[in-house]
Amino acid sequence: MRVLEIATNKKFCLSMVYGFNDLCGRHELWDQLTRFASIVHGPWLVCGDFNTVLVHSKRLGGSSTDAEIEDFYACVDKCELFDSPAMGSLFTWNNKQDATTRVYSRLDRALINREWSMDMEEINYNKEHFCDIENSSLMALKNLEYIQSQIVQQPGDKDWIEKEKHAIKEYKELKEACAHFLSQKAKASWIKEGDILAIKDVDGVEHDDPQHIQEAFLKYYKSLLGESVSTTKVNVKIIRKGATCNAAHCSVLLKPITDEEIKAAIFSILEYKTSGPDGYSSAFYKDSWSIIGDEVCQAVKDVFRSGKLFRQLNTTVLTLIPKCKVPTHVTQFRPIACCNVLYKCISKLICNRLAEVLPEIISLNQGSFIKGRSIIENILEC
Structure with a gap:
């Protein structure tokens, strides 16, 4: 992305990266950076988690293969990048294991080109x-x-x-x-x-190994959510005896989604809401709407037009939120789903359409969960 530094009125290119954990996955990142380097003009800053080290000395404990280092080094050399001066700890990551198995690595770094070193010296974000x-x-x-x-x-x-x-x-x-x-x-x-270093499973057994901690949570939530329960099929004849969607309702539900609806849905999402797997909050979409608004609208409309949702949009990060100050048991966490902003936007659009027809379909004695109604209205005096 192109960035304007307000204090100096200087522009530069910024690339935020995250490298995959496997060697093959990172090849795509190296190729993208190499292609981008050919079209970059002016100062360029590349920073983020590369998930590999540039030299063997940047890893303490464990080992790095020559292949992964050579690929990273070749990419940096082709792009004519070099390390930006850094402050603080030499290593940016460790595996939080015992002393005998602890591994330290410098996976996060900032790389700059020659133009950056010449033109952006006065910018020091300390x-x-x-x-x-x-x-x-x-x-x-x-x-x-x-x-x-x-x-x-x-x-x-x-x-x-x-x-x-x-x-x-x-x-x-x-x-x-x-x-x-x-x-x-x-x-x-x-x-x-904030990592969970130890936890008790459903049987009260404490685990401190990361793999065992993960298995303890999976076992607990599978017992809650993974069991199949026999259900009775819906009787269509009974459903048709009540209010159903008529032609006018269908017209409201099926009318084309407009750019104004999409923008309103995006801008109704609070900025401080936790972002999804793509890392972008609604603040990014709002601040960049003049640039990306048309593409966002087109992407959302394609979902409604095709009836298909890309897997990347439907990806969700499950986060465990503690129910108490010092949780020690798997039952003392509440899972929440962190969805991508575009997924939230699509959900809001569907909900907004349903909100137009549901009050006419749901019977009047259903007081709660309907906008404009209150459960208090159904209290009768005997």
Whole structure:
């Protein structure tokens, strides 16, 4: 993607990458980067998790094959990239095993081209600069409180009233930025330190091996969700005795999806909602709508036109949310599904269409779960 650095008004190319865990899977990434390098003009930053090391010395414990290192090195050489100066720990990942089997690797890195090193030297995104936002937010609040105290003493002073307006605006902006920063900081801490290191299974046996922990959760949820239950088939004759969709309802449900509906569905998804497997939240779609809006609308319309949903859109990440502060048992977690934004958009469009016809089909004595109705309306006095 093309990025404009506001402070310096300079533009550069940014490529965010994630390498597959297997050698063959990473070949596609190397090929894509090589092809992209031929059309890049100007500063270029390539960063992310490459899932392999560039030299043997960047892995401590375990081993790396010459083949995977040679492929990565050949790609970097063809693209004319090199490591950007980095701060902090030399290794960015470890397997969290015991000392005898612990493996450290530098899988995450930032690569830059020659143009970047020449033109973008003054851009330094260090943690000291960003961490200061917490202190800035606090100072802005103190400044606002001081101004308001002066207004109490001088109620009619126009200068202090004008200063208050600017101070409120500044504090709101810094407070919002600080909230976003702390949110990202919390996510980073959870990714680094929030792994489940030990758990008790349904029989009360404790496991600390990652594979056994995984099997304990699978066994528990399969016992809840994996059992087949005999059900009675729906009697169509009984269904037809009640209200059903007529021609007018079908016309509402089957009318073409519009660009306005798709945009409204996307923009109704809150920005801070956890992203799905593709890593994009609704904030990305909203901020980039002028660029990607037409393509997003076309993709969504194709789903309704063909009746087929790509597997990539239908992919979901299952996340375990603790029910208590210190969970120790598999039953003390609640699973949630993190879906892609486009999947959520399609679901919302279907729900919005159904919402137009369901109130006319569902009987009036069904009070709950219908917009505009309340279960209280069905309370009778005997």
